[in-house]
Amino acid sequence: MEKQQKVLVAGASGSLGLEIVKVLNAQGRPIRALTSSDEGKEKLIPYTNDIWKADASKGGDAIANITEGVDTVISALGNSISLFTPNEKSFYKIDYQSNQNILRDAEKHGVKRFVYTSIKGADVEEDYTVARAHKLFEQALRATDINSTIIRPVGFFSGLHDLVIMAKRKVIPLIGDGSAKTNSIHHADLAKVVCRYVDEGPEVTEVGGPEIHTRLEMAEMIQETIGGKIVKVPEVIAEIGLKLPNFFEDIHEKLDYFKFVTTNDMIGEKNGNITFKEYLANLDKNQLP
Template identity: 30%
Template sequence: MKVLIAGATGYLGRHLCAEYARRGQHVTALVRARARAPGHADLTVEAEATRPETLRGVMDGIDLVVSSLGITRQADGLGYREVDFQANLNLLREAEAAGVGRFAYVHVLNAQAMAEVPLVAAKAAFVTALQASDLPATVIAPTGYFSDMGDILAMARRGRVWLFGDGQGRLNPIHGADLAQAVAEATAARRGWVEVGGPDVMTQEEVARAAFAALGTTPRITHLPDALRRGALALLPALPRRIGGPARFFLTAMGMDMVAPRFGRHHLADHFAGLAQEPKARH
């Protein structure tokens, strides 16, 4: 089977390329710059998904498209509507024209409760378009990535973790390798919708304590009134997208449980322990 991975240079995209290659699939990585191409791809295609004319013909002969394409911390002037929605819609239209067998998209858990967050709204708009297409689709809604938890470890390195409210909100973030396996299993089974998280359900307080434990330092956790989180959400729309966009998603998610069915074998405590051995933690 021939699989095209969009967003192949990102955290999850690289794991997706590796997972499908491990399964013996022919992997095509769609990248904006060939120099950043992941090592597990059989073929690298350079294209700008925001420019549909560059996608012409790249999906000919492709059986499955998997997209984890979206803005994280990019600062190239593009917005969520241009990337998370329109670029993925461009991919979908090209997949339809090429007769691709299935289109899989990595969404976000609890999107319906975060409709006011621009990042989530753009993703949800694309999911609506995908589900309206005649092309068979798989939507995967993960809780969050291990890579996102690096911010907690970074605070712990500085000596104190700040949490909103009582810190009892629950989450089970998932490692990129485990999520890639879940995506591959979902597409192989032709499932339409899959919610998935990591193997450990933890409170925000427990995540903070795990970060301090990995560093071997005394936990110092300060609980801020949740009203401050809500107040910050009201002010963030006035900030530049590269700052306000990720913060709106993070602060909104902090106000709810982000728990999905458990999957995988990678544990957050082990991830923190590995990062703690490095001079500077990767985010």
């Protein structure tokens, strides 16, 4: 019987990473999981006993030889874009530097393949801080001899938690007229796409969910499920707000990218079965602040 190739999953205890681990485990693939917390380690114990707890952004001894004996690296490692989740480290430090440190180790140990979950917008000319870190790593990955697939999801359902949280506070802000379209995807459906490309795949693919909606339609679904009033914020007002003195850099960077994704069409190849309406219906509102 042919030996299954070992897969390293970086960011393994995050919402996407954990779903990837579950799919790989169901496939019977040997898994090495990287997480940065004890809580994350507990989540991973049912799926593998090869768990590394380390901060990849530190590089050096923290993750030395993490890819030894690994055939494929899957990275779902990245900073939160939620306004309600303060990031301890910058997007550059996590989304670029952490992945770059893993990539260096992968080159050292002759890893055959690297599957990287990036973000739609990483290829745009505008210099958004959130997207820039992904763009830098995409460039670094392509510069190596490692066979790779870059996956750019158009957005996660969980990325809209901020609107759900604000809906609980009776307001659903909508930048512009809400006509921009997207087909965001559930992280469990995205995990299946990621795992489809463990052995081979395209250089770059933009991935979306099963249904395309306007931003207004999605806001109305949130309103129907949670409540709250939809408040349209003219783009010009949003632009003025972004030009105010930047006292909270992390929030400012996230708002800048949020304006971009909510006022431009973000559509990728249709995948999965979980709809946004189903996601909202099954969301535990009590788990949200």
